[in-house]
Amino acid sequence: MPPYVLPDKCDGCKNEADPWCVAVCPGNLFVIDPVTSKALCRDPGECWDCMTCTIFCPRQAIVTQVQYQLAPIPAELIPRLGKRHITWTLIDCKGRIYRLENTILAGGEED
Amino acid sequence: MRERVHIDTDILIVGGGTAGCLAAWEARKVGGPKLRITVVDRANIRHSGSLAAGQNALNAYINQGTPEDWVAYVRYDLLGAPVREDILLSVGYELNETVALMEKEGLPIKKDAQGRYLRRGKWNIEVNGRWLKPITAKMAEKAGAQILNWVYVTELIKQDGRCVGAVGFGVRDGRFYVIKARAVLMAAGGAAGIWRSRYEGDAHHRMWYVPFNNGASYAMMKRIGAEMTGFDTRMIPLRIKDTYAPAGTLAIGVNAPMVNALGEVFMLEKEEYVRMGGHTAPTPVRVWACYREIAAGRGPIFMDTTRGDPEKVAGLREQYLDMSPTTVLYWAAHDIDPAREPIEIEADSPFLVGAHAACCGAWTIGITRMTTIPGLFASGEALGQAPSRYISGCWTCGRIAGRHMVQWLEGEGTEVPELDPGLVAQLETRTFAPLERWSKQEFFTNGKPVRGVLPREMEAHMQNVMEDYCGGRIHYFTVSEPYLEIARRRIDRLRRDQLRYLVARDLFELERAWDVINRLDCCQLVIEHISYRKETRYLGFVTRTDYPERNDAEYDCFICSVWHPETDTLVFKKYPYEQIVPGDRTKETI
Structure with missing residues (x-):
């Protein structure tokens, strides 16, 4: 990728x-x-x-x-970095859009 | 002569990873404010190494029972083979405390309804681990260690039988780094890229383990004469086909059964697999079973996520974003929804690791983490015969190493005399030799060197040899002496008379050149260790067709080798296995 x-x-x-x-x-x-x-x-x-x-x-x-030898186009995964989260926008090959979120840091700590 | 950077330190940590950063932190804690600690890494410690993409679980945690029960499990998971129970116990006693420490430092750990850590299986807990590496690196930063990012260590320095530092080159500044130290910790990871990658071209690094871990830990320790052990094991990971992302998230994470093409849950339905432990059989056995099914015409093999816990399956994409965004994008590109269809799994190429399900590394004295070379310590993947420590175990192991290094400094680890200038000059020449050769090359019309070999060419040759003759996937990971003999001849040829042709046009390629130099030393260790063990103890990981049975009379022990540079041979010795946790080694205690 x-x-x-x-x-x-x-x-x-x-x-x-x-x-x-x-x-x-x-x-x-x-x-x-x-x-x-x-x-x-x-x-x-x-x-x-x-x-x-x-x-x-x-x-x-x-x-x-994704390397074309492994998967066809199109599909997209777009991260957006926040203070304690990454928000991902996933667009699959059918054009469906998903919004996904990861916590990356626990609360209460400095970023 | 290159521009030189001289550094004088008390503790030098080679590799700013899971073990190294925690070693720095612990050394500061017990060694006090005056201690000089230096961490060197080929990249930026905030994002380097095998945690670069994160992880979604910590796979060593005492959820129930005792550290002894955990050690019994680790032993069971390697088919009851000898493991260093003393080392594992020392880790087990401090595992949970270390995890709690890292939670305090900001690691998000998932909780169940009662507010306890969310379990995944017996010895695992779930985390939001995308930021594991920056959180880990912060420990070295907090310790006030001097951090040298973008410095590639090429050789350890041995003087009067003691390890007294290391040399390397700046991958960006091109300087020659000479680091004198009273104690050195080797924690530069395991080795990927020894066997041929599953893919070529722009996907040749699409693999489970991080390709920038090149076996430098093992190679450098071997080259200064440390006793090396466990290269008769190797990790063959069953993973999601094509992305080679961890499959434990599918198995114990969402309870998806492993099935063959007929839909049979073969580990539970067939007597020969049930006898060996069913779906919780030792890790190598599961690899063996899958390939047995494939050989019998019942492949491909899948994790049947349509039969997993529906709620958990629905959350799979988020779980994979914590460690393998590739998988999420791959599923989207192929219109794969794990709730609707099973996920195909396959074995990736083998890897050399010491902290996952294999035993590669240095032999160490008691629980001190000191190798057989005074002043040289090993931790993380570089520590031999103590498998299944994973991330949390490597953090813990790093702390223990840090503590023992401080003890060494207070005792025998006295001030280091001046480094021998002749030796340092020799190491400098060796470090930059591929660059020097490039400058003396003639070139074909297309720019290819006339009598030079590029790192990628040599790497491909090496990987082809290992794949075809040292138990590669094309032979379903089986191996025998006639194949090994060819592997030995060809790898020896590369090591003994081809390295003099290795060229690098720039610093970036000099990194690749040293990657292949290190990997070739790992190949020697692997070939000779597998050849020495004339039995099959790690069924599935190293299956010998010429010695298919176990031979307890000869090999129920630890096998170590020392490299003799004059003859370029490994001399072997055995150490007895010491069972500390009582009971049947092929059974779990809880």
């Missing part, structure tokens, strides 16, 4: 010292293209599909897809 970056949405985290996707990828797979100043996954085959980059992207510019 490698991540792909939408060029119109990605701004290369221009105000951040370390762009989010570059900072969080456990495989060190994200880089900023020196020409376009936009992010890309330099080797999609190395990706483990943890979706951490997608969760953190402040512009929701990263789209994760």
Whole structure:
């Protein structure tokens, strides 16, 4: 389920010292293209599909897809990171939309 | 010479994961404010390693009974094979306390109607674990450890027989890191990518265990002469086909029975499987049973979610979002609803682990977690012969290691003299050798090096050898000496005379180069350990067609090896198994 970056949405985290996707990828797979100043996954085959980059992207510019050899298109899973939850929008191949939520941190602790 | 970073520390933790971060926290707690603690990780400890996508359960928790009952279960789940009961007990005594600690640190643990932790099976509890890694990493941060993210450790340093640090390279800054330490903890995970992946191209990392865990723990400890053990086991996970997400959520999570293509709940309906424990048979037996059914023409195998608890089945997508968002998207792309149709399961390729259902790792002295190399400790997946500790057990194990390292510092772990500059220079040359070779290459018109081998090429060669000759899936995970002999010859060839051709064009590829160097050392351990154990003790994980029976007279013991660099051979020795928890080893106590 490698991540792909939408060029119109990605701004290369221009105000951040370390762009989010570059900072969080456990495989060190994200880089900023020196020409376009936009992010890309330099080797999609190395990706483990943890979706951490997608969760953190402040512009929701990263789209994760199941590898086509494993599943047909279309279907989408769009995370939105909150303080203690991730809200996921799931759109299946029939166009049905589901809203799902994960608690990620217990209450009462700092984020 | 590269730009160097010199670090002098008391405790060096290689791998900022489940065990490493808790080791840092405990070391600070018992070692006081002056202790210098350094954590090194190839990525960012907040998201690195096998917890990168989260987990939805903690699979080691004493819900009932005693730590002794838990140890009896762990032993049973590995078919009564020898396990280090002393180590497991030391974990069992502190498991629940550690889980409570992590709940206080922010881990959301699900509760039942009475407000108790929500059980899933006997020894498991359910959590909302997507954020397990950041919560775990916070423990190292709170401990005030110096955290070096994006540093790839390549070798441990041994001086006068003692482990006194490690070297590595910055995967982004390209610097050479030389870290001198009075105690070193190896906690850099297990190994994925030893056998051929189920898929190629953009899906070749679609696997159960995290592909960035490359066996560096095992390889580095082997290379400095630590006694290594348990590589005659390996974990073959039965998982959701194609995404290889954990299937326990389907089995004990929603009570879906495992069925064959005829709809038979074969583990409960067939005498030969009932005898071996039915649907709660030891983990390797369930792999063996599935492949027996498939070989008999009764595949594919499914978890029949249409027969699970309907309420729980309805919540499956949320449960998988906590650890495998891929599965949720895969189901949506295929229009699969687990309430309407059974979920196909399959075995992923084998993995080397020490904290899941296998025993790979270093041999350690008593419950100190110190290896046979003074000053070198092991925890997490790197600790041998103590399986089924999982996340909560690795947290606990990390704490115990942290405590024993502080004890070592107060005793024999005195100040380390200056590092031998000749040795450090040698390690630097070795670390960057694939980059240096690239700069001396000539290239074909398409950019391929004329006399250089790329890490991915060597990895593919290695994985093909292991798949075809060391009990890969194509042989239904069975193996015999004639196959092993070919595996041995080819892996030895790669290790002995092909590594000199290994090239890397940049730092990113240098990581891949070291991944394959480490994996090749793991291959040697696996081939030789499996070859040494001329019996079948771990039916389903390592099924020997030439020695199909157990041989208690010879092998009901621990098998350890030491690597001799002059001859590039492993020299084996046995340690007796010590049963602490009484009773029939092939039975659970509760």
